[in-house]
Amino acid sequence: MLIVENEELRKIECIINEKMKWIICTRCDRGIPPEYLQTHLWTKHKIDCSDDTLNSIITGRELMTFESIKAWKKNTFALEAVIGGIAVETGHKCIECGHCTPVWGSMTDHFVKNHEGKDARECTEADVQMQAPFGGELKKWLEIIDSSAMEVDEENESAWDAVKVLLAKKRRRARASTGREENVRLLNGFVARTRWDILIEGHDKKQLRALAAIAKEKDPLHKVMKVSEKYFTEISDKLRVGDVLLRRKIESEG
Numbered sequence: 001m002l003i004v005e006n007e008e009l010r011k012i013e014c015i016i017n018e019k020m021k022w023i024i025c026t027r028c029d030r031g032i033p034p035e036y037l038q039t040h041l042w043t044k045h046k047i048d049c050s051d052d053t054l055n056s057i058i059t060g061r062e063l064m065t066f067e068s069i070k071a072w073k074k075n076t077f078a079l080e081a082v083i084g085g086i087a088v089e090t091g092h093k094c095i096e097c098g099h100c101t102p103v104w105g106s107m108t109d110h111f112v113k114n115h116e117g118k119d120a121r122e123c124t125e126a127d128v129q130m131q132a133p134f135g136g137e138l139k140k141w142l143e144i145i146d147s148s149a150m151e152v153d154e155e156n157e158s159a160w161d162a163v164k165v166l167l168a169k170k171r172r173r174a175r176a177s178t179g180r181e182e183n184v185r186l187l188n189g190f191v192a193r194t195r196w197d198i199l200i201e202g203h204d205k206k207q208l209r210a211l212a213a214i215a216k217e218k219d220p221l222h223k224v225m226k227v228s229e230k231y232f233t234e235i236s237d238k239l240r241v242g243d244v245l246l247r248r249k250i251e252s253e254g
């Protein structure tokens, strides 16, 4: 699973994004470096996170440290897709350098500092979807390139299940259509070989249908029908039993 939630995480109102290797505070919808988790929870939300709880949550998860998040921030300029667990905001993007912010005042400041003489209105894009995964020193608004896409983990079972269902549906449709085609072809071949169309030409169709109809229960023909049906059922049952025995034998040999 991409987003981890368990009893311990619920106690401190956090989740873990397994793909990003981040622990996320669900009150802020923002990542918290593990080094600052206890301080953040206590000062911001008065949530007590003991050393034991912290250790059991982070042990074996290889979560990104403050330093590695800092490096990630430095090297990341946009997000391919929405990062699960992090709040999404709509804001402004500077066309000159790609800088993003949901606050217009902060964008005009950006223009004063970085693009002197340029008009902020003219050189920005509005209604841009963005995420700032961390706060404080690590804060940086990043544009989401494809906001309709959610990050997909290869090991995300539900996503794979969805794909499998789609593939199965496609296969079934293909099979159904070829099955129908084969039937038509068979029918055409049968008619072509026997020339039924010629044989029944000029005959009373109603009478032919009555002759070919399934026999009624009191009809002696019905008994013949029953017997032949039983005959075939028995053969099929025998084959089925044989198959099971054979399978058992193969299994015991194996």
Ligand SMILES: [Zn+2]
Residues within 6 Å of the ligand: 025, 026, 027, 028, 029, 040, 044, 045
């Ligand atoms: Zn928080």
Ligand SMILES: [Zn+2]
Residues within 6 Å of the ligand: 094, 095, 096, 097, 098, 099, 110, 114, 115
């Ligand atoms: Zn700029």
